[in-house]
Amino acid sequence: MEPAALLDCLTSLSCVVTQTTSGLIIGMLFFLVAAGLTLIFGVLGIVNFAHGAFYMVGAYLAYSAYQVTGSYLVAVLAGGFGAAILGVLFERFAIRRVYGENVLLQLLVCYGFVLVADDLVQIIWGSEYLSMGMPQAFRLPPVFIAGGIVPPFYIFIITVAAVFAAVLWFIIERTQYGRIIRATAVNPTMVSALGIPTPLIYLSVFALGMFLAGMAGGLAAPIRALTPGMGFSVLIVSFVVTVIGGMGSVTGALVASILIGLVRSYGSIGFPLFVDGLMYVMMGLVLVLKPNGLLGRQEASRP
Amino acid sequence: MTRSTTRNALIALAALVVLLALPHLGGGEKLADYIIFAAAWGLLATGLNLLIGYTGLISFGHAMFFASGAYSFGAIMQAQIMPVPLAIVAALIITGAIAALIGAICVRLSEIYFAFLTLAFQMFFHSILLSWVDVTGGDNGLLGGIPTPVFFGVDLNQPEHLYAFCVTVTVLAMYLMHRIVSSPFGFTLRMIRDNERRAIFLGVNVFAVKLTCFVLSAVFSSVGGIILALFISGAYPDFAFWTTSGEAIFMVMLGGLTNFFGPILGALILTGLNDIVVTYTDHYGLFLGGIILLFSLGLRKGVLDFVKPGGRKSTPAQPTADAKEATHADA
Numbered sequence: 198m199e200p201a202a203l204l205d206c207l208t209s210l211s212c213v214v215t216q217t218t219s220g221l222i223i224g225m226l227f228f229l230v231a232a233g234l235t236l237i238f239g240v241l242g243i244v245n246f247a248h249g250a251f252y253m254v255g256a257y258l259a260y261s262a263y264q265v266t267g268s269y270l271v272a273v274l275a276g277g278f279g280a281a282i283l284g285v286l287f288e289r290f291a292i293r294r295v296y297g298e299n300v301l302l303q304l305l306v307c308y309g310f311v312l313v314a315d316d317l318v319q320i321i322w323g324s325e326y327l328s329m330g331m332p333q334a335f336r337l338p339p340v341f342i343a344g345g346i347v348p349p350f351y352i353f354i355i356t357v358a359a360v361f362a363a364v365l366w367f368i369i370e371r372t373q374y375g376r377i378i379r380a381t382a383v384n385p386t387m388v389s390a391l392g393i394p395t396p397l398i399y400l401s402v403f404a405l406g407m408f409l410a411g412m413a414g415g416l417a418a419p420i421r422a423l424t425p426g427m428g429f430s431v432l433i434v435s436f437v438v439t440v441i442g443g444m445g446s447v448t449g450a451l452v453a454s455i456l457i458g459l460v461r462s463y464g465s466i467g468f469p470l471f472v473d474g475l476m477y478v479m480m481g482l483v484l485v486l487k488p489n490g491l492l493g494r495q496e497a498s499r500p
Numbered sequence: 501m502t503r504s505t506t507r508n509a510l511i512a513l514a515a516l517v518v519l520l521a522l523p524h525l526g527g528g529e530k531l532a533d534y535i536i537f538a539a540a541w542g543l544l545a546t547g548l549n550l551l552i553g554y555t556g557l558i559s560f561g562h563a564m565f566f567a568s569g570a571y572s573f574g575a576i577m578q579a580q581i582m583p584v585p586l587a588i589v590a591a592l593i594i595t596g597a598i599a600a601l602i603g604a605i606c607v608r609l610s611e612i613y614f615a616f617l618t619l620a621f622q623m624f625f626h627s628i629l630l631s632w633v634d635v636t637g638g639d640n641g642l643l644g645g646i647p648t649p650v651f652f653g654v655d656l657n658q659p660e661h662l663y664a665f666c667v668t669v670t671v672l673a674m675y676l677m678h679r680i681v682s683s684p685f686g687f688t689l690r691m692i693r694d695n696e697r698r699a700i701f702l703g704v705n706v707f708a709v710k711l712t713c714f715v716l717s718a719v720f721s722s723v724g725g726i727i728l729a730l731f732i733s734g735a736y737p738d739f740a741f742w743t744t745s746g747e748a749i750f751m752v753m754l755g756g757l758t759n760f761f762g763p764i765l766g767a768l769i770l771t772g773l774n775d776i777v778v779t780y781t782d783h784y785g786l787f788l789g790g791i792i793l794l795f796s797l798g799l800r801k802g803v804l805d806f807v808k809p810g811g812r813k814s815t816p817a818q819p820t821a822d823a824k825e826a827t828h829a830d831a
Contacts, residue, residue: 244612294797300611301558305753305796308746312789320783429742433623436616444612470631477624481605484617488609 203467214345216462222351224458225358229413231435231442231450232365233406239445240382240402243292244300246307248410248435249428250314255280255411256427257322259418260329269332273415280411281404288403293396311429319425327423335419354416361409362451369447378402382445437476441483443493452491505679512675519667532663536731538764538771539670543724545751545763546677550717552749553757554681555710556693558611560745561602561618562721564625567740568595569722570729574642575635583651588726592719599718600711607710619742626740641736646729656730666727673723678760680716689713721748750792756802765803 206212234248255276262268262275287310295303335350369375381388381398389395414428421427438457442449457476464472483490523532544566551557573591576582582590606617629636637643648656656662680686688709692699699706729735738744747770755766777787 238612244616291793291797300615301552301749301753301757302796302800304558304560304615305750305792308750309789309792309796312743312746312785312792314789316783316785316789320786430623433620437620440613440616473624473627477620480617480620484605484609484613 199469200467203463206463206466209344211344211346212466214342214347216466217459218345218347218351218355220459220462221355221455222458223461224455225355225362226413226417227431227434227438227457228451228454229358229361229409229416230431231438231454232362232447233409234432234435235439235442235445235447235450236378237403237406238439240378241292241296241399243296243303244436245292245403245406246304246432247287247310247314248406249430249432250311251280251284251407251410251428252414252431253318253423253425253428254283254314255414256418256421256423257318257327257414258411259415260322260327260423263329263332263418267333269334269419272329272418273412276415276418277408277412280414281408284404284407284411285400287407288400292403293399296399315425315428322423322425324425329418329423331419350419357416361412365409365447374401434476437480439490440480441490443490446490446492449490449492504682508678508682509675512671512678516668516671519671520664523663529659532659533731534771534775536663536666536727538768539666540724540728540731541748541751541771542764542767543670543673543727544721544748545755545767546674546760547717547720547722547724548748549752549757549760549763550677550681550689550713550720552752553762554686554689554693555713556611557607557710557714558615558749559618559714559717560615560742560749561620561622561625562718562748563742563744564622564740565595565599565718565721566725566728566744566748567625567629567735567737568598569725570735570739571629571636571642571725573726574646574729574735577646577648578642578644580647580649584648584654584656585651591726592722595722596715596719599715603711603714603718607714608707619745622740622742622745626737626742629737629740636737639737641738642729642734645733646735648730662730666730669723669727673720674764677720681760685709685712747788750788750795752802754795754802756804756806759802759804759807762802762804769803 206216230248230252234245237243237245237248258279259272259276263272266272291306291310292303295306331350335348335353337349340347340349340352367375369378377388377393377398381393381395385395388398434457438450438453441456442451442453457479460475460479461472464475468475519535522535523529544562547565548559548562551559551562569591572594573587576587576590577584602618602621606614606621609617630638632638654661654665656665681689688699688704691702692704692706692709696706699709725735725739728739751766751770752763753766754769755764756762773791774784777784781787
């Protein structure tokens with residue numbers, strides 16, 4: 198515990214800039230993963246325990262695409278669309294069979310999928326840590342803002358994630374498709390009675406969530422070590438994010454992921470050994486004080 | 501009631517005698533090892549089923565109690581401050597205290613939140629095991645073996661003594677759990693599972709009952725951890741890893757969660773499969789994941805779920821699998 202170091206940092210502008218950007222990049226990457234998780238829970242009523250596996254697959258596909266083409270854009274798109282295609286298959290052949298079943302069966306299906314995915318990744322890419330390396334376009338000298346060091350790549354990631362957050366908001370709140378999604382979340386029977394094919398809506402929402410997760414994996418590949426099983430810690434943090442933000446609320450996920458990002462970033466200075474603990478303490482507090490999350494609609498505790 | 505209690509005690513005693521005799525009837529050491537291993541996992545799974553099958557709470561974090569039993573027992577023995585029986589009691593108390601703390605936060609939550617919050621606490625516990633190197637040995641786990649001084653003439657360094665001790669503890673724990681689920685408390689658990697609101701209206705303090713069950717379930721699971729620590733003479737961070745919880749849940753599902761003996765059957769099947777698969781392939785995850793997918797998408801019910809409970813009152817009266825699914829669909 199070094200609260201003094203944290204205080205030092207908070208009083209120096211350069212440190213605040215550095216930590217805030219690093220908190221924002223952590224937060225925005227978690228947001229991309231958590232947004233899909235919370236959307237799928239809100240609409241499909243399923244907690245996709247395999248979400249982290251798609252993040253992993255996205256990162257590995259991006260790695261391979263980058264090796265082949267040398268283009269970071271192609272790599273990120275390969276990660277996103279590859280995960281989305283895999284997601285469509287997973288929804289069609291596995292998840293669809295356990296809608297409305299008990300939670301245990303849903304968890305088990307996802308658990309089995311995670312085991313298979315981790316092992317397949319290990320077979321295909323090996324179990325050593327892989328590193329994609331910084332793309333050529335971003336090998337620029339860091340930007341100095343008020344004395345704080347900010348790598349251009351961080352600015353890029355934060356911008357891309359922010360754009361996706363805005364697009365996601367627009368889709369959900371302003372388009373016909375978004376209205377259908379929101380209606381399906383509330384009353385799927387009525388939606389299908391109105392002639393809208395709800396299975397297709399479910400499939401598309403699932404694919405959208407997987408696209409976001411895979412893309413987050415691809416985006417993060419240059420700054421994260423790739424290893425089979427890397428998705429699991431991402432899943433746990435994303436789950437914490439969705440609980441704090443409120444299950445089913447995309448806006449809540451955005452607020453919570455930035456919050457978690459900043460807590461992790463500043464916590465690593467003040468309490469280096471207790472960063473994870475700090476996160477769980479936050480989640481515990483939210484569950485006790487506001488069980489539905491900061492912006493949630495779903496009931497967390499039963500009557 | 502008294503008659504069935506006596507009968508169950510006799511059955512438990514008979515099971516113990518058979519288990520003690522088994523290695524001598526052929527099979528020898530290899531069979532004994534398999535039984536101890538399956539017993540450790542079986543206790544974890546059966547303890548977990550107190551929550552899953554009987555109370556309807558899906559804990560995805562029970563590996564942390566499995567590990568807390570193993571670690572606290574191992575650490576106490578390595579410090580050489582207590583004899584084995586006292587160390588076991590101390591390990592159970594430590595686990596119970598941890599479970600009471602975590603349970604108090606978790607049991608108010610509905611199923612998805614409960615599952616993931618227990619999972620999150622388990623990851624937290626796992627990270628503590630990795631970082632608190634002085635006590636836990638960090639990545640390496642408790643190395644250097646767990647010394648087990650002789651007590652009451654029992655020398656756990658001898659394989660025969662170890663086997664007899666582990667089997668006795670397991671049968672005792674199973675018997676106690678059976679008593680719990682056939683007691684009024686056990687029936688209260690089932691009522692909460694089937695209709696929580698009704699239990700509240702009938703004046704049941706649902707929170708207290710759930711918390712008690714959570715602590716009991718954790719304590720029995722930790723007995724499994726203690727047995728495993730004794731058997732391999734060590735404890736490793738993997739005990740608390742999420743895959744351990746996942747396997748325990750699968751054992752419960754595989755054997756059948758509506759039957760008291762389902763989880764232990766699941767443990768016997770899965771540990772048996774483990775032994776075979778590991779000798780042929782390194783890709784255990786692929787194999788286990790494949791089996792789990794086949795099971796959860798195809799079979800959907802555990803082996804003993806297909807055995808409908810008969811009219812006899814002495815068996816733990818379980819709703820049929822269909823009735824159980826119906827209640828879940830309502831929830």
